[in-house]
Amino acid sequence: MAVNAASMLNRLLQYKTHKPQNQPNSLKSVTQSILTHLKSGRLQKAVSILFAYPEPFPHSLYARLFHLCSANDAIVEARKLESHLVTFCPLPPVFLLNRAIETYGKCGCLVDARELFDEMPERDGGSWNTMITAYARNGFQEKALCLFSEMNREGIFPNEITFASVLGSCGAVLELVLSRQIHAMVVKYGYSNNVVLGSSLVDVYGKCGVISDARRIFDQIENPNDVSWNVIVRRYLEIGDGKEAVSMFFRMFREDFTPLNFTFSNALVACSSMSALKEGMQIHGVVFKMNFERDKVVSSSLIGMYVKCGILESARMIFDQLGSKDLISWTAIMSGYAMSGRTREARELFNMMPERNVISWNAMLAGYTHLFQWEDALKFVFLMRRMTKEIDHVTLVLILNVCAGISDVEMGKQVHGFIYRHGFCSNIFVGNALLDMYGKCGTLNSARVWFYQMSQERDTVSWNALLTSYARHHRSEQAMTFFNEMQWESRPCKFTFGTLLAACANMFALNHGKQIHGFMVRNGYELDMVIRGALVDMYCKCRCVLYALTIFKEAASRDVVLWNTMIFGCCHNGRGREVLELVGLMEEEGVKPDHVTFQGILLACICEHEAELGKQYFNSMSNDYCIIPRLEHYECMIELYSQCGCMEELEKFIKSLPFEPTVAMLTRVFDACEKHGAVRFGEWAAEQHNQLNPSTLLRFELKDRRKMGR
DNA sequence: TTAGGGTTAG
Structure with missing residues (x-):
């Protein structure tokens, strides 16, 4: 050497x-x-x-x-x-x-x-400060705070270092009351202008959820530094106010501060959370201008932003241009493909990854489960069990989703055993996934038993999962009983009402539906568009179209889904005229009809025997709205012409279909021919049908003989 | 000579 x-x-x-x-x-x-x-x-x-x-x-x-x-x-x-x-x-x-x-x-x-x-x-003040910091840094924040109290009892004066350390501990254990007391001491001792203490106060108020106080303190900091800016951006992101997080990021930039890499990351994650592509791209510009594009944290956040905004190609370009790709950037891009439904490409990337950890395995598995690709998901779970010992709560939630997806309660029970043996029972996400699995597999008793075992851990999501299980399995009465129990423990949310109203709709349980509607009104719940949709659907299915129309008309705004719910509700009640009126109003409001709307319109034409109008709407669909007719629209037209006895139109229509007519279509045509005596056309339909479906040939021959014998 | 924030991927 x-x-x-x-x-x-x-x-x-x-x-x-x-x-x-x-x-x-x-x-x-x-x-x-x-x-x-x-x-x-x-x-x-x-x-x-x-x-x-x-x-x-x-x-x-x-x-x-x-x-x-x-x-x-x-x-x-x-x-x-x-x-x-x-x-x-x-x-x-x-x-x-x-x-x-x-x-x-x-x-x-x-x-x-x-x-x-x-x-x-x-001892001097430094001894106390150092000991307090030692506790705080090692996760013993409660002990740090106790020592701070002892320090005060012994008459030792805290200084700015003590306060900074103690505020950090308050943030970790969310001690809002003590934070306010320390804030008062900071002012009293004359440390108000200390930028470290100012940033710590912004931090602690933000962590404790009082973002308005955090912002007020931030605005009072005379010379905020990069840490102060980072804290305020992060706190806005954490409370879910991505808009303000991004806005503060741009303000920081306007005021000539150089953001930290973490601040770029926070702002980009905020863009991801809102799918704010425009702002994300602007931040990308700043990243480039300030030479941050090689920073690992920033580049992974950029990949995440483009993925979440649906621009996979840009994400891929950043990934491909990275000088050194690490586990996180690999996982980010692979997960991007997986969550965009491109699981095949995601799997190719997954197989190419130089290293993997539990997060990368979970990301790939999540791709399969989100797309309901249960077979692939199951194979992947078995592979995962062979290749890695790493399993965490996210893996367990995903595996439980797979069990639910394939309705394999036996496998679900094995996972339950694993959860029990490995101490995951108290994890709320795992607990709720287990409950959901038992519910979806239809093992309602197991769901209920587990729900009661969850006792202290359970939350509103657990209640919703239980209600949904019962509602889905036509146990509407029991679901309502649970709803009454729920109110002692947990505040119902809009998902609860959505589930219950759907249950009532499917059971035609008008009285229960009315009770829930009344509960929401009495307790001041906002009737948003989704809930209004559920109410409209429930009232229509329970034959109360007028109630449904009132709720529909009172909506502050109506999207195409809500219009469709109302239109279908009218169709189910045989009110075709109202549908045609609604369609006019919809257009006046500037809401563009979609393929579901057109199905509703055609159903209404069937109700009203409006063959000519139906034909106009059918043609208008592709000519004026660029909506390609689907199978159900063709079926509606065949039903419409059949019911109206427009045999010539029907013949022209079925013979010009852009695909082979289905067995069901030919059967409907044959019945119409029989009813309206269209022998030649009927024979054609029978022949077509028999070629497609020889197994029911006999039935047709019988019908034919019956007809010939008349 | 003791102090604050931030770890991007499921």
């Missing part, structure tokens, strides 16, 4: 410094020797030399050694160092003992830290 100049120099230095070890050494030369070892990164050796000398060393050397122990997580060396310090320094200065506490804290040895703290003959 080549010996370079530096290593040669080090050897010479070592030789020089080690040489006097056999003689009485001056402290200076030993110190020099220690420093030489430190320069070469030999901390252990440096401390062992120190320990061989029963003399106090300069304070600066101890300080430096403690610092290095912290940086290298060297707990053994730190203990030796403290031992040397307290043994050979007659009066170790408090600041050095504080450094020892800090080192123990950074190495995660809180017992050592606290022991030293308790045994110190004398």
